[in-house]
Amino acid sequence: MRRRLTADAPSPRSVFLDVPNMPWEETKFPGIRCKTLFTDGSGMATLLMRLEPGAEVPLHEHTAIEQTYVLEGHFIDEEGECLPGQFVWRPEGNTHVAWAGKEGATILGVFLKPNIFADGRPFFTEEKAGD
Template sequence: MTMSTKEMNPPELVSHIVQASVMDWQPTSFDGIEMKLLYSDDRGRSTILFKLAPGAVVPLHEHTALEQTYVLEGSLEDEDGACTAGNYVWRPGGNRHIAHAPNGAVILSIFLKPNKFDAGNRFFTEE
């Protein structure tokens, strides 16, 4: 006899399906950048889908822990190079850069802690 998921997992361990395709894009404090917050917790971890308009810039910031980004459309570029559609980039904690999307981009980013922006902007999951 096969167990159902409800029998295998208590309520705090069930899967959480996020209907990202029907979520509205939310504005950010950066011109030309919108987001869909897919996951966040009180430890600062987050998974965010970003849409960057052509020419959008993520200003100078520091990744305070590992950052991982998969580019779904367009490209995300910095002084180290361009990460194009279908490719992945990760940055270690302490990495500082300015990212831009010359032709626009849709990216999926995973953060272990919020970024720190030099201009004082708050990161998306900071209180």
């Protein structure tokens, strides 16, 4: 077994996921499903999200940097749009509404902390943080 370089201990093992065979999870948002690829219990999460055509992520504020890579479709907000292969990151404090275009969207999102929603609805990473 490989040893760590910075401590006298075994190297922790990698975690491999069979993402195509993972079930899609429903979210609190109509038309949006996700697969949780990583969560650490604090709200940090990596999510594969599928948005149906026109599905909306309602008004929210980012409490830390959010990174989004578009795999399929069209992901839009008031500031711009991303097509397949494009990437957007939003700084802490960014407040916006996001939605999928007419063909829907599949995106990979990396969240450092849960978002805060204007209507008080918990973001699904907040619920997982207490698990």
